[in-house]
Amino acid sequence: MKLKDQLQQKIDLKTKPTGALGQLERIALQIGSIQNTLTPELKKPAMLVFAGDHGLADAGVSPYPKEVTWQMVMNFCAGGAAINVFCKQNGIDLKVVDSGVDFYFPKDLPVVDCKVAMGTKNMLDEPAMTVEQCREARNLGAELVKAEAAAGCNVIGFGEMGIANTSASSLLMHRFMDLPIEQCTGRGAGMVGEKLDFKTSVLKTVSEKYKPETVEETLATFGGFEIAMMVGAMLEAKKQEMIILVDGFITTAATLTAIQFDASVRENCIFCHASEEQGHQMILEHLDAEPVLSLAMRLGEGSGAAVAYPVIQSAVNFLNQMSSFEDAGVSNKE
Template identity: 55%
Template sequence: MSTARTLSMPYKAPVITPLHEAGIGDDGGAADAGFCARLQHAIDTKTKPVGSLGALETLAYQIGRIQQSLRPAIRRPAIIVFAGDHGIAAQGVSPFPQAVTVQMVMNFLAGGAAINAFSRSARVELEVVDAGVATEIEHPGNLVVRAVARGTRDFSVEPAMTDEQLVQALASGAERVDYQAAMGSNTIGFGEMGIANTSAAACLMSRLLDLPIDACVGRGTGLDDAGVAHKRAVLAAALERHPASPDPLVTLATFGGFEIAMMTGAYLAAAHARMTILVDGFIATAALLAASKINARVLDYCVFAHSSGEHGHQLMLEKLGAKPLLSLGLRLGEGTGAALAVPLVRAAASFLSEMASFESAGVSDRSDAPSDEH
């Protein structure tokens, strides 16, 4: 094993405003604390028993905090799907050939994938980005081409990407978020497509959380028991080859994919823009894990859409202190869980903005009810 390396070129992460009470306002947080009290009062005094909307009340509070508004609105929700190929696929860690990545990108562009159907149903803007698919698409149509290279290198042999490629991917992810924000979006989610990207995500999880690889490796796109055992062995050997680094950027460059790195940059940019961020499944959460190691404040802006059926995701959510909205056994990726959560996010903002209070509706609350005491 060689000694741990450091990133050879600078990366300046965007500034993220913290949401905790001591972090907003020129008066040391007093203004934010006062707003929080008003926001909680607005939620508690809607025409319902306190807490009766359960997790939607927590979600409404978070959205109100993000937007610093008692009447938040979900505007032009968008999902960006980043697609990229992985050199580790050459080691047989997926039951599907690498050609499926470009085939699925074409399916996205034709409107035939699950994320297309769910985005249409939820009225979500959908963007597809070529982050580094192995096969160049000659007539990309509405594909956004930001390919860093035609797939990453095989990280069982060498780091997946160079430091320069990592910084380029981070910047490209941020640029796509900036575009969506400029188009009017204040709510955004990220999806991915890339054969063998659960292998990359598992290694990131193992290294960034200091967990054994066995706790992180799952079936991916449908490996049998023998396939999972082979995948686990390949990834364990890859982790042994590359020394641990305290720098999450080095870890991301070593094991990540271009689509994962772009999502990492996208998360940081979305939090910088004070957007509500919808977090999808295992791979998207691995990218968020990397982003949180760069700047933990990104988590304040994240709504965890669902708990994936992929092995390791629940543990990753627990380590992040996340409480997902849905648990449907999904393990497709593509941003599908994020799209399914959009109606719930809309509902949470709507009840805070539109639901009457006891006072405005002329309805008696418990404090106004006649007392039995004499």
């Protein structure tokens, strides 16, 4: 019997009606399959939050000034953000990574320095980054994940911070899913009404300006340093056979991009929540993904993944600790 069939049998023989634990059963099956065992474990959960600035922010596609990126990184370092609270609550090790923030952080701050440049370029004028910079960002993301795996981590989540990164994500979604930019563009941090129309028109202008041919060129043209770093991190997490906790719209756009490089990345992804951001639901449907939670969140930072973690732990725990009908001496159905 194949391991997947053995896992399903183990799930079905627990003291419950078949399928009664719903999505927890599917998560347990997925994690057991990733780890190739009937007794999976979640070890040393980690969260990497990548921060980077976007030149396109200068075009006014976000209601917040670019300075908010570095200011929020300072808030992460002080322990005051939502991601700090949820990671602390659930025993997740949090690291904040400077992928390309337009600010020099004091050396004594707990920030992992992976700065590729002082933010990406304004896409209205030139591609966001060079192919070489994009490759550097992906390699840096991969190295961080290698280090986490070497330290014993087998479940990793990714978050992000970067003013205007919903714009970059919308452009990547638009290209990789071949959808009109209007369907891919949402309010982000608060662009509604005429402001949303303006944001959409800017992204349309950007899209029409470039015709990248490869996945790498597309990521370099429209992405952000934090997105490129997440892509490299996800590709490496798959190589390490780690469980990948996918957060909201930006992280899912990075996942969509990683899947263009290696389709098998999808097998290791648990999609943690359904963001309120327009476009996220469409990517989830495109990837045939059923999110763990739907809490009307749209914060980013990896917050949805951190909040979902106890549910994912519950899936592993029932598989390992719940009695079977035989163990409990309970009569099963005929």
